[in-house]
Amino acid sequence: MNNFEYVRATAIPDALKAVARQTGSRFLAGGTTMVDLMKCGVELPSALIDITRLPGLDTIEAGPTSVRIGALSRMSDVADHPTIRKEFPVLSESLWRGASAQLRNMATIGGNLMQRTRCSYFREPGVYGACNKRDPGSGCAALEGINRGHAVLGTSPSCIATNPGDFAVALVAFDATVHVENGKAQRRIPIDDFFLLPGDTPDLEHPLSSDELIVAVEVPTSSALRRSHYLKVRDRESYEFAAASAAVGLELEADGRTIRDVRIALGGIATRPWRARTAEEALVGRTFDEPTVRGASRLAIEGAVDHGENRFKIDLAPRVVARALLTVGGIT
Amino acid sequence: MVKSPITGGGVRLRINGSEHLLQIEPRVTLLDALREYVHLNGTKKGCDQGQCGACTVHVDGRRVLACLTLASQVEGLAITTIEGLAVNGSLHPVQEAFIRHDAFQCGYCTSGQIMSAVGCIDEGRTESDTTVREYMSGNLCRCGAYPHIVAAVRDAAQAMDSGEGRSR
Ligand SMILES: Cc1cc2nc3c(=O)[nH]c(=O)nc-3n(C[C@H](O)[C@H](O)[C@H](O)COP(=O)(O)OP(=O)(O)OC[C@H]3O[C@@H](n4cnc5c(N)ncnc54)[C@H](O)[C@@H]3O)c2cc1C
Ligand code: SF4
Ligand code: FES
Ligand code: FES
Numbered sequence: 001m002n003n004f005e006y007v008r009a010t011a012i013p014d015a016l017k018a019v020a021r022q023t024g025s026r027f028l029a030g031g032t033t034m035v036d037l038m039k040c041g042v043e044l045p046s047a048l049i050d051i052t053r054l055p056g057l058d059t060i061e062a063g064p065t066s067v068r069i070g071a072l073s074r075m076s077d078v079a080d081h082p083t084i085r086k087e088f089p090v091l092s093e094s095l096w097r098g099a100s101a102q103l104r105n106m107a108t109i110g111g112n113l114m115q116r117t118r119c120s121y122f123r124e125p126g127v128y129g130a131c132n133k134r135d136p137g138s139g140c141a142a143l144e145g146i147n148r149g150h151a152v153l154g155t156s157p158s159c160i161a162t163n164p165g166d167f168a169v170a171l172v173a174f175d176a177t178v179h180v181e182n183g184k185a186q187r188r189i190p191i192d193d194f195f196l197l198p199g200d201t202p203d204l205e206h207p208l209s210s211d212e213l214i215v216a217v218e219v220p221t222s223s224a225l226r227r228s229h230y231l232k233v234r235d236r237e238s239y240e241f242a243a244a245s246a247a248v249g250l251e252l253e254a255d256g257r258t259i260r261d262v263r264i265a266l267g268g269i270a271t272r273p274w275r276a277r278t279a280e281e282a283l284v285g286r287t288f289d290e291p292t293v294r295g296a297s298r299l300a301i302e303g304a305v306d307h308g309e310n311r312f313k314i315d316l317a318p319r320v321v322a323r324a325l326l327t328v329g330g331i332t
Numbered sequence: 333m334v335k336s337p338i339t340g341g342g343v344r345l346r347i348n349g350s351e352h353l354l355q356i357e358p359r360v361t362l363l364d365a366l367r368e369y370v371h372l373n374g375t376k377k378g379c380d381q382g383q384c385g386a387c388t389v390h391v392d393g394r395r396v397l398a399c400l401t402l403a404s405q406v407e408g409l410a411i412t413t414i415e416g417l418a419v420n421g422s423l424h425p426v427q428e429a430f431i432r433h434d435a436f437q438c439g440y441c442t443s444g445q446i447m448s449a450v451g452c453i454d455e456g457r458t459e460s461d462t463t464v465r466e467y468m469s470g471n472l473c474r475c476g477a478y479p480h481i482v483a484a485v486r487d488a489a490q491a492m493d494s495g496e497g498r499s500r
């Protein structure tokens with residue numbers, strides 16, 4: 001690990017000032033991405049601004065119109081929050097099905113949104129030179145390498161790395177907003193704009209500037225959010241990233257069979273958490289039954305391109321979407 | 333605001349109830365601080381990357397991974413390691429249950445398993461084998477002692493519930 005200056009901030013303005021003071025300064029929250037990648041030699045900060053003791057950023061407010069989660073809330077606290085567990089299942093499930101109990105006690109919601117890809121070429125600079133995300137212009141070792149875990153949607157010739165997050169998939173399905181601030185201004189970023197496609201610049205993953213702090217995420221409540229589910233399929237039952245996952249929600253008309261609102265987002269298969277709007281549009285107004293759901297689920301991977309080993313994701317993902325929808329719809 | 337320069341400085345750690353003032357660089361993890369500076373070797377280094385659970389300790393009563401925690405970050409907080417579980421020479425009920433159920437082979441993962449199990453029981457995640465497996469999934473055992481570990485966790489939970497044991 002490189003050496004660095006350590007600063008423990010105790011007030012938000014101090015943290016913002018400290019991070020802006022020198023280039024290469026970074027925020028440190030739970031450290032489960034940052035410290036890991038520093039050990040890999042991927043992150044080389046000149047200073048770490050420890051934000052874990054900033055007051056007031058770990059509150060969870062589950063109100064009638066929205067759920068507001070402070071950026072320093074731990075994954076475990078959000079997953080176990082009684083109202084969230086009971087009323088907004090997808091938010092709890094997408095958190096407790098991620099990482100492990102110990103990691104969830106450390107990891108924060110802000111850090112969770114900022115987690116980096118698990119691409120092994122990205123994570124091992126000492127062994128693999130070519131990685132455009134780490135070192136722009138150096139190439140991409142995964143294109144011709146081991147790419148079973150890599151993305152089939154949202155890829156570019158520069159990078160095919162999967163966004164590994166689970167919670168973000170739920171946020172994308174339910175139109176969350178990310179609240180950020182720097183020393184001068186505050187702004188709200190719609191979650192759809194928060195994750196950038198790799199394009200020619202896979203090193204740029206978010207629209208945040210280096211001095212901006214995430215203070216909260218806010219999820220509007222809806223009937224679909226109340227009838228929601230996160231299904232995560234992976235190589236082992238627990239403590240593993242998704243091979244394919246789906247965050248879904250459903251609202252039926254008063255007749256109990258016509259679809260009024262449906263939400264579908266996928267994880268583990270794309271370069272960013274992937275909202276499947278075409279599949280949603282194909283379902284609204286239709287009768288909820290198995291053939292209709294299976295047909296629409298195939299639209300969720302429209303445009304998918306495989307790179308050999310990850311071909312199975314193109315078959316798997318629509319099945320995961322269908323099973324998740326049938327589960328919330330009560331057809332199992 | 334607390335600042336520690338690249339060259340390091342004094343970091344005060346509260347481990348198993350005693351204070352330790354360590355002269356360490358900011359890049360020293362809690363795991364290395366425990367093993368290399370405080371010479372508490374019960375906490376193990378398996379992967380050093382958050383992937384195995386061998387380094388599990390408690391910070392302010394919650395189970396966390398010492399290998400991904402910087403020592404500076406937990407200054408002043410209550411750190412409990414496997415060495416801090418027994419009281420006056422009498423083992424913690426979870427330690428006893430691991431012995432009773434022969435819940436280890438080589439023993440390398442065991443202190444992490446036990447620290448994690450204490451957390452799992454505290455969190456109330458012991459109602460079924462499936463729940464224990466899910467909430468203990470962050471602790472890998474290369475020897476595959478899982479069936480005995482699950483049995484030990486459930487047995488310890490029961491013993492602690494019925495008041496035979498004591499809570500942490
Ligand atoms: C073994 C392992 C397994 C995992 N499995 C899963 C999984 O199955 N599913 C899943 O979703 N995740 C998984 N993760 C990833 C984990 O969820 C993230 O590492 C974690 O959420 C990051 O949060 P943190 O607080 O630890 O962030 P840190 O590591 O502290 O920070 C991460 C990044 O975010 C920045 N940052 C942190 N907070 C803020 C803020 N408030 N504002 C602006 N920038 C900020 C930091 O500067 C840094 O760049 C796993 C991680 C490990 C190590
Ligand atoms: S897929 Fe992206 S992260 Fe992985 S090696 Fe290629 S450029 Fe790097
Ligand atoms: S040594 Fe910390 S998780 Fe493996
Ligand atoms: S007893 Fe050997 S690793 Fe678990």
